[in-house]
Amino acid sequence: MSLNLKKGVNRQSAYNLRDPNIDYEAAHTLSIIVDNESGVLARVIGLFSGRGYNIDSLTVAEIDHSGHRSRITIVTSGTPKVINQIKAQLNRMVPVHEVIDLTLKGKAVQRELAIFKVNGTGNQRVEALRLADVFRAKVVDSTLKSFTFELTGNSEKIDAFAELMEPLGLLEMARTGIVALLRGHNSS
Amino acid sequence: MKSSKEKITGAEIVIKALIEQGVDTVFGYPGGAILPVYDELFQQKKIRHILVRHEQAATHAAEGYARSTGKIGVVFVTSGPGATNSVTGLTDALMDSVPIVVISGQVPTFMIGNDAFQEADTVGITRPCTKHNWLIKDTNKLAETIHRAFHVAKTGRPGPVLVDIPKDVQFASGCYTKKKKVSTDFFKPELSLDPNLLTETVQRLEKASKPIIYTGGGVINSGEKAVNLLRKLVSKTNFPITSTLMGLGSYPASGDNWLGMLGMHGTYEANMSMHDCDFMLCVGARFDDRITGRIDAFSPNSFKVHIDIDPSSVNKNVTVDVPLIGDVAIILEELIATWEKRGSKVSSQKLGQWWKEIGEWKNVKSLKYTNSSSVIKPQYAIQRLEEHTRGHDRYISTEVGQHQMWAAQFMGFEEPNRWMTSGGLGTMGYGFPASLGVQVAHPKSLVINVAGEASWLMNMQELGTAVQYRLPVKQFILNNERLGMVRQWQELLHGERYSHSWSDALPDFEKLAEAYGIKGIRCEDPVKLDDAIQAMLDYPGPVIFDCLVEKHENCFPMIPSGKAHNEMILGEQTQSDNISDEGAVLV
């Protein structure tokens, strides 16, 4: 018996290729409190890569030395269903203590730090310095033909500054990725 | 955490911790990096060690042991290849929620990272296939970590864990920490039950006109209490009940409300009831793609309640209306209590109508097949096996393929923990070692592995283990000389191009049995089948039963991947009316 498929037709795949998650995608900032033990970041990242979730930004550092706790801040994007899945998957990991969805919890302060190296002479150099002042970027290093600026702010501000520096001789930049906390007097 | 002052070696700590955890059996294979532990094993009498012939088999044997007893299965492997050989079993246990603890040897801490002999990044490799794993660098942490490992393996949704112990940590001395001194607070899945949701569920139960209960392995994992409560709920409501492959036996196959297994090769009545129901109570199952078929056409008109201990299983594949997160036994108990408190009743008139509809689907007789008097049909072989062993103190394991589905369709399971099969991962080579693990746990019981010849070859080296430990397992091989399930898909979905789905160069199974000093039986005549099965059952030791069956039989009914429940295809026998019922076996 055959299902009357034309020879060579393989649209009738062994697996269901239809993506059932075609739904509205949104970015979420997740704050994850974990044990600061070896391999913990690999576990979290492995979950994201293994299950095909996005990571738009990731930062991690110890926040409580005596309690051996770190905070991982991940910006991810997905449909509401996928975001819920990510949180449930994170929550069942042994070294994960808390998963806070800052995007759902209310307003959060989100900051990035970036360092820009801008090469230029003459008017270009003056203009770079003037714009840095407008953005409240700090000069942290300089030579006769370059400035190195440090800038903190939300990601849009960093993006905007990078765009302005581009024609003014932006050589390279480094940025930390987002750290975030909930606004107000309560802990996240 | 206080520890006793007396110091013992890491290897002693391992054995002591296992004994304190109540471990009586370990499946394993030694090697350089775990020799100190094996040395301790040699000097004690409380733990029995079963030497397998391949580490993959140790993990599957531990799974069989765990699933048939409800206890935790334990495995010892050495570093490098020993550890990598355990990966398939770990993944299998993760998919099917089987609690096992693998203890692996590792190269000494000071050599880690140097590409030492038999070094592998075991915790790296097994990270995605365990619930959690640990590399221990301090002998003083060893006991505590092993106790934690056992806690994680069995808490919440059960699963595999691995503890990697470098050889110097096994040699060094350290303090033992007792189990009761180890806090389990570090891993406490949060389960909160909202009474409003319980009431809402019961209200829906009362109002349902076309209800169905769909159960899975979670009921069995939860334990005897959950099984009894499930049966109680069914008898109180008179709702129809179906189960996944993993959940067979939680409701008895002989029970009045049983519709048979659902899913890709489930019965017509089970799948149609799932499709047409207006209320679905999912108990300890996870809406796997083999169950749902096409997801956007899955049970379109039902109100869905999902009971599961794992929050990540809820709303993963199918969005449900009411999630009830927690242990199946606790939730069923609450549900029934709420039901009784409200004095709930179902409408027997509406339910009667629904049962009538289901009766019509049952009349399709979707498991019907054409029998033959000249060749053994695989379904017939399973039916005869069932006939000869029903009522025995019996455990069945399977390999993966058509034979597995036929076993699920044609064997009746009256009790939980009696059916061992690789569901989530679909691991060929699972059944033989699993049957060994079951037999070790239940030495007096009848243990049969229903196998396909191709799968069976994947762990056939375990004949040595069966013989060494006098494990009288029966290997009932449905030999179609084909990778039958692959062949079936090629026939139905790939234009009958049978690419590499032949089992060529098969051994003579009778001679193979003879080579190991056990019994081999071959049967190819349906008339002689009964006697041959009886001979297998009468033989006190291990048997390889080479049952030569029809080579081109397809397993029906079938929901092709990506199709909906109501698009299932039935066997030729059920499809066409012009074939007479003569020779057709009704089930």
Ligand SMILES: Cc1ncc(C[n+]2csc(CCOP(=O)(O)OP(=O)(O)O)c2C)c(N)n1
């Ligand atoms: C380890 C592994 N490799 C490949 C597969 C894919 N596969 C599924 S069923 C099957 C054929 C099994 O043949 P056999 O054991 O003879 O069983 P039959 O279907 O013939 O009853 C194969 C190759 C698998 N499930 N597991």
Ligand SMILES: [Mg+2]
């Ligand atoms: Mg076969």
